[in-house]
Amino acid sequence: MAEFDWIDWLRERARESAARPDVGLGIGDDCALLDVPEGMQLAVSTDTLVAGVHFPPETAAADIGYKALAVNLSDLAAMGAEPAWFSLALTVPEMEWDWLRGFADGLLELAKEHDIALIGGDTTRGPLSITVTVHGLVPAGQALRRRGARVGDDIWITGSPGDAAAALRQLGGPMQSMKLRHRLNRPTPRVQAGLALRGLAHAAIDVSDGLAQDLGHILAASGVGAELDLGRLPVSSSLLDFFPDDDARWRLQLAGGDDYELCFTAPASEAFAIELAMAQLGVSASVIGHITAEPGLRCLRPDGGELVLEHAGYRHFEAHVH
Amino acid sequence: MAEFDWIDWLRERARESAARPDVGLGIGDDCALLDVPEGMQLAVSTDTLVAGVHFPPETAAADIGYKALAVNLSDLAAMGAEPAWFSLALTVPEMEWDWLRGFADGLLELAKEHDIALIGGDTTRGPLSITVTVHGLVPAGQALRRRGARVGDDIWITGSPGDAAAALRQLGGPMQSMKLRHRLNRPTPRVQAGLALRGLAHAAIDVSDGLAQDLGHILAASGVGAELDLGRLPVSSSLLDFFPDDDARWRLQLAGGDDYELCFTAPASEAFAIELAMAQLGVSASVIGHITAEPGLRCLRPDGGELVLEHAGYRHFEAHVH
Numbered sequence: 001m002a003e004f005d006w007i008d009w010l011r012e013r014a015r016e017s018a019a020r021p022d023v024g025l026g027i028g029d030d031c032a033l034l035d036v037p038e039g040m041q042l043a044v045s046t047d048t049l050v051a052g053v054h055f056p057p058e059t060a061a062a063d064i065g066y067k068a069l070a071v072n073l074s075d076l077a078a079m080g081a082e083p084a085w086f087s088l089a090l091t092v093p094e095m096e097w098d099w100l101r102g103f104a105d106g107l108l109e110l111a112k113e114h115d116i117a118l119i120g121g122d123t124t125r126g127p128l129s130i131t132v133t134v135h136g137l138v139p140a141g142q143a144l145r146r147r148g149a150r151v152g153d154d155i156w157i158t159g160s161p162g163d164a165a166a167a168l169r170q171l172g173g174p175m176q177s178m179k180l181r182h183r184l185n186r187p188t189p190r191v192q193a194g195l196a197l198r199g200l201a202h203a204a205i206d207v208s209d210g211l212a213q214d215l216g217h218i219l220a221a222s223g224v225g226a227e228l229d230l231g232r233l234p235v236s237s238s239l240l241d242f243f244p245d246d247d248a249r250w251r252l253q254l255a256g257g258d259d260y261e262l263c264f265t266a267p268a269s270e271a272f273a274i275e276l277a278m279a280q281l282g283v284s285a286s287v288i289g290h291i292t293a294e295p296g297l298r299c300l301r302p303d304g305g306e307l308v309l310e311h312a313g314y315r316h317f318e319a320h321v322h
Numbered sequence: 323m324a325e326f327d328w329i330d331w332l333r334e335r336a337r338e339s340a341a342r343p344d345v346g347l348g349i350g351d352d353c354a355l356l357d358v359p360e361g362m363q364l365a366v367s368t369d370t371l372v373a374g375v376h377f378p379p380e381t382a383a384a385d386i387g388y389k390a391l392a393v394n395l396s397d398l399a400a401m402g403a404e405p406a407w408f409s410l411a412l413t414v415p416e417m418e419w420d421w422l423r424g425f426a427d428g429l430l431e432l433a434k435e436h437d438i439a440l441i442g443g444d445t446t447r448g449p450l451s452i453t454v455t456v457h458g459l460v461p462a463g464q465a466l467r468r469r470g471a472r473v474g475d476d477i478w479i480t481g482s483p484g485d486a487a488a489a490l491r492q493l494g495g496p497m498q499s500m501k502l503r504h505r506l507n508r509p510t511p512r513v514q515a516g517l518a519l520r521g522l523a524h525a526a527i528d529v530s531d532g533l534a535q536d537l538g539h540i541l542a543a544s545g546v547g548a549e550l551d552l553g554r555l556p557v558s559s560s561l562l563d564f565f566p567d568d569d570a571r572w573r574l575q576l577a578g579g580d581d582y583e584l585c586f587t588a589p590a591s592e593a594f595a596i597e598l599a600m601a602q603l604g605v606s607a608s609v610i611g612h613i614t615a616e617p618g619l620r621c622l623r624p625d626g627g628e629l630v631l632e633h634a635g636y637r638h639f640e641a642h643v644h
Contacts, residue, residue: 024363025465025467028468028543029401030398030468031398031400031401031458032367033363033365033460034364035363035364036364041356041357042356042357043353044353044354044407044409044455045352045353045354046409046410046411046442046444046455048413048446050446050448052448053447053448054446075352076352076353078352078353079351079352088368089370089411089453091370091372091451119366122453124370124372124376125375126372126375127372127449127451129446129449131368131411131444131453133366133411133455135366136353138355143353143355145351146352205352206352221351
């Protein structure tokens with residue numbers, strides 16, 4: 001197929017999936033033109049997925065498309081920003097119609113769900129990789145940031161971490177859980193949760209490189225430390241089935257990446273409001289520890305012993321980084 | 323070197339090269355936070371450069387960094403948008419300090435020149451490629467678009483096209499012009515010219531895939547045709563030296579890519595104002611033809627004969643596309 005056919009086809013599909021009045025000009029000129037409402041700040045983030053590094057090359061095209069947008073929406077979620085627009089830089093070894101259609105299906109399914117409009121991009125030839133740049137809107141001064149955690153804050157996590165890391169661990173092995181694999185391929189960006197947390201949370205981050213490492217960014221930015229109660233770490237039944245050993249599982253949950261859950265801190269006085277807001281959204285959220293004045297991260301087993309991590313998270317350059 | 327060291331180093335360098343008060347939050351959180359002034363539209367564009375496709379792998383790192391931003395600035399120029407911010411998605415096979423420093427030198431040299439702030443990105447491991455997303459600002463309703471060309475308009479080009487294509491043609495051969503190579507490696511984004519053309523030009527595009535093809539986009543979007551006078555096509559002395567044959571040179575100038583000059587149309591009544599504005603900026607600009615009611619593009623030799631192009635421009639998928 002010709003490259004212009006692909007662009008034309010994608011433009012039509014993009015229009016169907018999200019038609020926003022704030023897009024003055026979408027795909028098809030040298031730039032897109034966009035209207036930012038008064039009083040709103042623009043939130044921008046970029047993430048790249050490279051075949052063989054961020055996903056196994058044999059991953060279904062639709063899953064790759066879905067995930068390329070999901071990991072970026074997750075960054076908007078972590079700031080409490082409402083998704084608005086995204087651009088797509090797609091590098092593919094060849095223009096295969098079936099692959100491209102599958103990729104667009106996964107990408108635009110998620111775009112439609114979050115009413116985020118594809119406003120432009122670039123399709124190039126080369127080793128498979130996808131860079132998405134997302135744009136969101138947040139009332140000026142209300143964005144959730146990494147800094148802002150205070151001593152005594154509860155530490156929260158949405159969902160249950162570790163499933164994606166477990167799926168990665170199982171890849172190519174004899175035992176593979178389809179449920180875990182789905183969590184790796186189709187992470188749920190916690191966009192609505194992020195919006196609900198504005199005004200409630202003191203600090204937030206999305207967990208892409210492992211809970212310990214990403215929480216570590218909050219601690220460093222806020223100049224505080226933390227204690228995690230490993231016994232309170234939520235765990236999916238699939239993860240428990242496949243990784244019954246506590247220490248091994250906790251390591252996966254703390255140091256594995258690709259969760260795309262939100263980790264945030266909030267004063268205990270807001271705990272009820274947060275429970276309520278998350279319940280209304282159907283998002284599980286759990287308190288897993290608290291912020292301490294003493295720097296560093298301590299992970300405490302239910303018996304009071306400390307679990308020491310060799311690596312706080314993904315070696316960054318082995319995975320994606322922010 | 324560790325990946326975090328690179329990010330920290332780059333953040334410091336980025337701050338030095340462009341410190342803008344409209345950056346509420348730059349590199350270092352899940353998103354950047356940016357302020358768009360009231361009455362301004364946001365212009366966004368994304369371009370990817372892949373090693374071996376868009377530049378020879380042996381190209382100097384500083385030239386790659388320079389060009390990655392230049393080709394994106396060129397898209398802002400074509401819309402008449404003022405550069406504001408950019409994000410960088412950099413995929414590299416390994417973290418080599420010398421290469422990264424060289425890359426950043428070229429990138430930030432140009433960023434400083436145009437006061438455009440690096441506000442975030444993603445560094446990943448994989449085959450070398452660079453995706454830059456640029457953000458510019460333009461008064462609402464004043465952006466230059468591809469559509470808008472009217473019958474009788476003059477067709478203009480800044481600079482002289484064909485130098486980059488000539489350098490590509492010479493690559494690996496016995497005769498290589500350093501001047502031409504410089505035009506390939508360090509194209510000049512015509513940002514100031516684009517700003518000056520607001521209110522003067524009817525339509526504009528930047529020439530990345532060849533003058534004939536990119537002018538073709540203006541014609542298609544505007545529902546018009548064009549006649550080019552090949553005898554009026556500006557030519558650099560280097561290009562003339564190396565490609566003395568008229569037809570061969572014209573083909574290079576019309577169908578070669580990577581010029582990053584602005585092609586625009588304007589009524590003859592604005593010709594003097596445009597001459598003056600370009601002269602004040604020290605940018606050469608030439609009338610090379612006019613818009614016709616009859617669709618299609620005709621390229622006329624000085625003797626009145628027509629030059630027929632086999633390909634209007636780069637085969638898109640062989641090069642970058644918009």
